[in-house]
Amino acid sequence: xPPDLPLVLGPLPFLGAVLVTTLTALAAVLISALRATRIxxxxxxxxxxxxxxxxxxxxxxxxxxxxxxxxxxxxxxxxQHADFFTLVxxxxxxxxxxxxxxxxxxxxxxxxxxxxxxxxxxxxxxxxYLAAANTRADAGRLAGAIxxxxxxxxxxxxxxxxxxxxxxxxxxQVRSGLVADxxxxxxxxxxxxxxxxxxxxxxxxxxxxxxxxxxxxxxxMMGAPDAVSLGAQGVDPAGLGTTLDLxxxxxxxxxxxxxxxxxxxxxxxxxxxxxxxxxxxRLGVGTPFHGKVIAVYTxxxxxxxxxxxxxxxxxxxxxxxxxxxxxxxAPGSQDAARALSRxxxxxxxxxxxxxxxTDDQVAQQRANAxxxxxxxxxxxxxxxxxxxxxxxMTTAARRxxxxxxxxxxxARRQVAAMMRRExxxxxxSGVGLGTLLSAFPLILVALALGGPPWPAVPxxxxxxxxxxxxxxxxxxxxxxxxxxxxxxPVEAIGSRE
Numbered sequence: 001x002p003p004d005l006p007l008v009l010g011p012l013p014f015l016g017a018v019l020v021t022t023l024t025a026l027a028a029v030l031i032s033a034l035r036a037t038r039i040x041x042x043x044x045x046x047x048x049x050x051x052x053x054x055x056x057x058x059x060x061x062x063x064x065x066x067x068x069x070x071x072x073x074x075x076x077x078x079x080q081h082a083d084f085f086t087l088v089x090x091x092x093x094x095x096x097x098x099x100x101x102x103x104x105x106x107x108x109x110x111x112x113x114x115x116x117x118x119x120x121x122x123x124x125x126x127x128x129y130l131a132a133a134n135t136r137a138d139a140g141r142l143a144g145a146i147x148x149x150x151x152x153x154x155x156x157x158x159x160x161x162x163x164x165x166x167x168x169x170x171x172x173q174v175r176s177g178l179v180a181d182x183x184x185x186x187x188x189x190x191x192x193x194x195x196x197x198x199x200x201x202x203x204x205x206x207x208x209x210x211x212x213x214x215x216x217x218x219x220x221m222m223g224a225p226d227a228v229s230l231g232a233q234g235v236d237p238a239g240l241g242t243t244l245d246l247x248x249x250x251x252x253x254x255x256x257x258x259x260x261x262x263x264x265x266x267x268x269x270x271x272x273x274x275x276x277x278x279x280x281x282r283l284g285v286g287t288p289f290h291g292k293v294i295a296v297y298t299x300x301x302x303x304x305x306x307x308x309x310x311x312x313x314x315x316x317x318x319x320x321x322x323x324x325x326x327x328x329x330a331p332g333s334q335d336a337a338r339a340l341s342r343x344x345x346x347x348x349x350x351x352x353x354x355x356x357x358t359d360d361q362v363a364q365q366r367a368n369a370x371x372x373x374x375x376x377x378x379x380x381x382x383x384x385x386x387x388x389x390x391x392x393m394t395t396a397a398r399r400x401x402x403x404x405x406x407x408x409x410x411a412r413r414q415v416a417a418m419m420r421r422e423x424x425x426x427x428x429s430g431v432g433l434g435t436l437l438s439a440f441p442l443i444l445v446a447l448a449l450g451g452p453p454w455p456a457v458p459x460x461x462x463x464x465x466x467x468x469x470x471x472x473x474x475x476x477x478x479x480x481x482x483x484x485x486x487x488x489p490v491e492a493i494g495s496r497e
Contacts, residue, residue, distance in 0.1 A: 055108055063105035070097040070440075077444040086269075087448035091441035095158050098437040102150050106143025113146070113429040114139065121421055127414050130405075131421035141394050142426065148390065149430025149469055150437065152383035156376045156465045157438035161455050162445045163372050166301065168456040169449045173302025180243040180326035182340060183353045189321025190350065192314060195236070197343055198327055203336040205329060208239025209322035211314045215289075215306050216282040217271055230267055232283075233304035234313030243326035246303065251275040251295030253307075261291035262307040264300020265450065268293070281306070284316035298450050376465070384472050391426075391476030395419070399484050403492035412485045416478070423477045427470040435466075 055063075073090045102109060118132040135142050184190060184198070195209035211234040218227050235244060237256040246253060246262070253262055261279050263271070273279055273293050281289045289312075297307070314320060329336035337352065344350040402415050442455035484492070 055105070059104055060108070063101050063108075066097050066101035066104065070094045070101065073097070074440050074444065077447065087444045091158065091162075091444040091448070094441045094444070095154055095438070098440070099147075099151050099154055102433065102437065103147045106147055107139040109433065110135075110139040110142040110146060110429070113425065113433075114142070117425050117428060121425070124421065127417040128421050130418045131425065134418070135422060135425050142429070144394065145387070145391055145426045145473065146430040146433065148383055148386040149426065149473055150434040152379055152387075152469045153431050153434025153465060154438040155379045156469075157435070157457075157462070158441050158445075159372050159376050159379070160461055160465070161438075161442055161457050164458055164461065165442070165446050165451070165455045166449055169451040170301045172451065173299040177245050177247065177299045177302055178243075178326070179241075179245050179328065181329045181354070182327040182337065184325040184327065184340070184344060185323070185351050185353060186347070186349045188349065189319050189323060190325055191347060192320070192322055194344070194347055194350075195322065195325045198325060198340065201336075201339050201343065203330050203333040203339045204327055205331065206239055206242035207325060207327045208236035208243050209310055209314075210235055210244075210324045210326055211310060211317060211321075212304065212323045213284060213313055213317050215308075217267070217306075218280065228270060230306050231304040232306040232308060232313060234308050234310040236310045239326060239328075242328045244303070246295075246297035246299045246307065248295045248297045251293070253295045253297065255294040256307065256309055258309045258312045259291055260294045260309075261289075262295040262297060263293055264305040265296055265298055266300055267305035268296045283313070284318065287316055301449060380465075380468055380472075383469060387469075387472045388476040391473060392480045395477050395480040396484065399487065399492045402481075402484055403487075403489035406485075406489040407493065415485060416481055419477055419481045420474075423474045426477070427473050430473065431466045431470060434469075435462075 070093075073094050077087050077090045114132070114135045118136060121128040121132040184194065190209070192209055195207050198204055198207040213232045213234070214229050215232045216227055216229055235256075237254060240246065240253045240256065248262075249265060251262070256262055261281070263273060263279065268274060271279065275293055275296060277293050279289075279291050279293050281291070283289050289308075291308070314322070327336070327340065340352055344352065405415055405418075406412065439455075442457075443453055446453050446455045
């Protein structure tokens with residue numbers, strides 16, 4: 001952040017967090033206690049000893065309603081040509097709805113997972129048979145272990161993989177939109193007259209200077225005005241199409257002039273503008289600019305969200321220099337590079353490239369992605385607390401069960417093997433379901449970015465999310481098991497629940 005932008009701290013976020021946490025805990029206790037106060041003591045004792053079969057009608061209807069709402073949001077995003085922010089909003093809402101639905105329908109989902117995984121388990125011997133029987137008998141315990149894993153995998157995936165998908169789309173747009181044969185760059189920028197000298201060469205068909213800057217616009221977020229800083233580029237209108245193809249969805253980019261502006265689909269969505277509307281922007285040093293929108297283009301992710309006339313934007317930059325010069329060789333010309341080298345010799349530091357520095361752009365976006373990766377770290381940390389606590393508590397409560405198995409002739413290594421197989425069921429169910437639930441929001445994000453409908457999911461990134469989540473689940477189970485197996489079974493069988 002710039003030095004003149006101070007960090008403002010206030011008590012409201014902290015108080016809000018405490019309030020929400022307290023109300024959530026109170027609501028959970030009251031809802032749990034409500035039914036216990038309405039049934040007879042004998043029924044309560046029976047349910048405490050044996051897990052109730054099936055879900056209550058209200059819980060089942062709630063879960064199905066959440067799934068229906070999430071499905072409706074997904075279908076809406078697929079069928080309607082919604083703007084970028086609508087699709088991203090639908091994707092974020094879907095994650096929350098699906099995770100809550102998973103928690104509500106947890107026992108039902110757990111039983112379904114057991115039906116799928118129990119047959120392979122029973123083929124692994126007596127320990128696999130016992131693991132399948134345990135998971136089948138206590139679906140509620142299995143659901144409590146699966147839900148935090150689903151939360152971790154789905155949330156982490158919907159934070160990381162939109163970034164990788166945007167990176168893929170940005171790279172594709174740069175490669176598709178840059179139709180120039182050569183690009184001139186310099187560390188400190190290029191003199192604006194270089195493009196004019198390049199255009200005079202007979203080996204060159206077209207050349208345009210490209211200047212980059214920032215503009216400030218006012219859009220609307222959740223119905224309220226919100227200022228946003230957008231990347232801007234200034235180009236010569238004559239060079240559009242021959243050196244740079246922004247792929248206009250609406251309007252005509254050839255109409256670009258000092259009194260007009262072109263917007264990317266993302267910027268048009270944010271500002272609520274279309275062709276023919278007036279965009280109100282702030283250029284460098286706060287200069288107001290009101291320009292007619294003459295086109296909306298799709299390749300803003302690879303280039304910039306706002307495109308202005310070259311000379312207009314150049315006049316409102318501090319360096320008054322071009323970022324690069326895009327050059328298109330004349331048809332049949334074989335020595336354009338040599339001619340360009342002779343011209344650029346008078347401009348020390350100028351570099352001749354065959355394309356934009358896509359590697360540099362990708363590296364910058366990866367650096368910016370570390371903010372999202374930190375968010376994933378917070379999610380994994382939360383999952384570590386939740387998973388380890390819940391699994392350690394449920395495992396510790398089974399000390400008498402382990403003691404009974406050992407007194408019946410089961411060896412310690414067999415009990416440990418049984419629990420490893422139960423852990424495998426938890427990990428496969430949680431990671432698999434979390435992956436499935438995150439797929440639908442990620443498809444909407446991919447559609448919002450304008451690329452193919454499937455997200456970019458690097459194998460290493462997915463393996464890291466699934467591996468860390470699975471390792472936490474296994475550690476939360478196996479560490480308490482090792483501790484409990486050190487207790488003599490005669491002492492453990494006589495301990496209180």
